Amino acid sequence: MNAMQRIKALGRIMFIDGMRRHALIGLVILSLLAEAFGLLFMDFFGHDVGRASSDFLFSIMWMAGLLFLFFHAVQVIAWDEENGAIYALLSRPISRAEYVLGVFAGLALLLFCLHLLLGTVAYGTLLLIKQSLRETYFPVFSMPHFVLTWLGIVVMQWVLLAAIMLFSGMVRGGFPVLLLTMAYYGICSGLPVVRASVSQHLSPEQSSSGLTYFLQALTTVFPDFSRLDFKDSVLSSQLLFSNWHIAVYFGVAGLYIALAIVFACQLYARRDLQ
Amino acid sequence: MRDCVIIFENISKTYPKQLGGEAHRALKDVSFRLQKGETLGLIGPNGAGKSTSIRLLLDFIRPDQGSIRLLGEQAGKPGIRRRIGYLPEVASFPQNLTCMDMMRFAGETCGMSELDIADSSEKWLKRLSLWDARKRLLHSFSKGMQQRASFAMALIHNPDLLVLDEPMSGLDPIGRAEIVGLMQELKAQNISILFCSHLLNDVERLADKTLVLNKGEVLFYGDLSEMTNHGKETVEQAFLRLLGGQPS
Numbered sequence: 001m002n003a004m005q006r007i008k009a010l011g012r013i014m015f016i017d018g019m020r021r022h023a024l025i026g027l028v029i030l031s032l033l034a035e036a037f038g039l040l041f042m043d044f045f046g047h048d049v050g051r052a053s054s055d056f057l058f059s060i061m062w063m064a065g066l067l068f069l070f071f072h073a074v075q076v077i078a079w080d081e082e083n084g085a086i087y088a089l090l091s092r093p094i095s096r097a098e099y100v101l102g103v104f105a106g107l108a109l110l111l112f113c114l115h116l117l118l119g120t121v122a123y124g125t126l127l128l129i130k131q132s133l134r135e136t137y138f139p140v141f142s143m144p145h146f147v148l149t150w151l152g153i154v155v156m157q158w159v160l161l162a163a164i165m166l167f168s169g170m171v172r173g174g175f176p177v178l179l180l181t182m183a184y185y186g187i188c189s190g191l192p193v194v195r196a197s198v199s200q201h202l203s204p205e206q207s208s209s210g211l212t213y214f215l216q217a218l219t220t221v222f223p224d225f226s227r228l229d230f231k232d233s234v235l236s237s238q239l240l241f242s243n244w245h246i247a248v249y250f251g252v253a254g255l256y257i258a259l260a261i262v263f264a265c266q267l268y269a270r271r272d273l274q
Numbered sequence: 275m276r277d278c279v280i281i282f283e284n285i286s287k288t289y290p291k292q293l294g295g296e297a298h299r300a301l302k303d304v305s306f307r308l309q310k311g312e313t314l315g316l317i318g319p320n321g322a323g324k325s326t327s328i329r330l331l332l333d334f335i336r337p338d339q340g341s342i343r344l345l346g347e348q349a350g351k352p353g354i355r356r357r358i359g360y361l362p363e364v365a366s367f368p369q370n371l372t373c374m375d376m377m378r379f380a381g382e383t384c385g386m387s388e389l390d391i392a393d394s395s396e397k398w399l400k401r402l403s404l405w406d407a408r409k410r411l412l413h414s415f416s417k418g419m420q421q422r423a424s425f426a427m428a429l430i431h432n433p434d435l436l437v438l439d440e441p442m443s444g445l446d447p448i449g450r451a452e453i454v455g456l457m458q459e460l461k462a463q464n465i466s467i468l469f470c471s472h473l474l475n476d477v478e479r480l481a482d483k484t485l486v487l488n489k490g491e492v493l494f495y496g497d498l499s500e501m502t503n504h505g506k507e508t509v510e511q512a513f514l515r516l517l518g519g520q521p522s
């Protein structure tokens with residue numbers, strides 16, 4: 001019996017448990033309805049219908065993923081600890097690290113399935129919109145770029161999920177984990193704006209100042225999610241980034257997830273489950 | 275020494291100070307052993323350290339001092355739990371799973387094949403009168419049914435050692451009689467059992483040895499007959515006598 005099988009067994013029950021939660025079923029239904037609303041939404045725009053619809057649909061996917069992370073994922077480990085299910089799970093031959101990996105695997109799969117469903121419906125909706133309009137209003141729709149953008153959203157939210165696992169290993173209770181995650185997300189989203197603002201206000205001689213280096217260093221802890229945002233390419237026949245850049249961005253995100261999970265496992269292994 | 279399934283040696287545990295609270299000493303220099311095939315009843319008033327002892331055995335918490343060996347290995351190794359069945363004080367599971375989902379999980383984590391899981395699940399769920407409810411979600415179970423489901427999970431892999439935290443908790447008299455009968459059956463199969471209970475009658479019926487704890491200290495550890503002065507007292511009388519000098 002290897003560790004992978006134990007992680008798989010735990011991931012499977014986390015996945016099944018999530019699939020049967022009414023709140024998540026409600027989230028899926030609401031998101032699908034919102035995506036269907038995209039068909040009506042396009043009538044509000046005289047120009048750039050393709051871009052507006054595409055942005056609208058990707059925003060729904062992003063929001064649905066965030067709701068999943070902030071209202072379900074942040075609570076899973078806390079729920080297990082608060083209602084005592086953790087004792088039933090860890091009394092099996094599962095190490096703490098395998099528990100963290102199993103929970104992450106189950107939640108990552110749930111998030112993937114949510115995005116797969118929403119992505120498929122969004123793709124169908126965009127195709128339908130394109131077919132119902134003259135080419136002038138919606139000239140290009142690239143399927144590979146749509147998939148890349150979709151994958152970018154999934155990976156960005158896996159990064160957030162890995163951070164949630166890390167915070168769940170650091171503090172007890174769903175609410176503190178939620179607060180930390182929201183603060184983390186706020187910093188990750190705000191840091192690129194701060195960096196841009198600082199670089200605009202610094203003269204060329206000051207551009208290598210301590211503040212610039214400090215902000216750069218902070219990016220290693222609070223990654224810039226916009227690097228994985230490719231939605232501007234969906235309506236373009238050419239990719240706006242080189243393949244090399246894309247590979248590096250996804251590689252860094254993968255490394256970031258791996259490091260966060262390793263730290264989460266180490267922190268959780270030290271915790272007393274009182 | 276060679277046949278010891280549990281060696282719990284000089285264990286002390288203090289829960290650290292929490293925000294707005296104080297540090298709490300849960301166990302002080304507690305030692306006991308459980309031989310193969312024996313049944314040890316852990317008794318004591320609320321807050322005596324019974325659940326702490328069990329959580330230490332399962333490595334949910336770590337001792338400040340002392341050492342714990344289970345089935346010849348250090349307690350912290352997850353691998354030994356393949357030979358241990360554990361029943362928590364409050365049976366609780368991820369809420370949206372069926373009884374069979376949890377049985378499958380319990381079997382898979384112990385390295386059992388699909389066929390063995392199916393056979394063993396059927397055997398224990400039938401034995402614990404849960405077979406008809408196997409596809410129902412666990413949150414729809416009564417407390418007694420959850421307790422029995424938890425028991426079935428603890429037994430699915432035929433463990434050598436059973437650690438039971440309040441096994442009769444939440445059971446009606448019929449359910450209690452069923453669990454006592456099952457424990458007697460397991461005892462007859464030479465399975466080592468450590469259990470804690472508030473119900474002294476059950477301890478009297480099941481235990482070979484008792485460990486009486488109060489405020490984290492051992493008041494008595496030895497044969498049940500020794501505790502009851504060779505049957506001159508009931509377990510309840512002996513328990514109250516032992517606590518007499520140190521009211522809880």
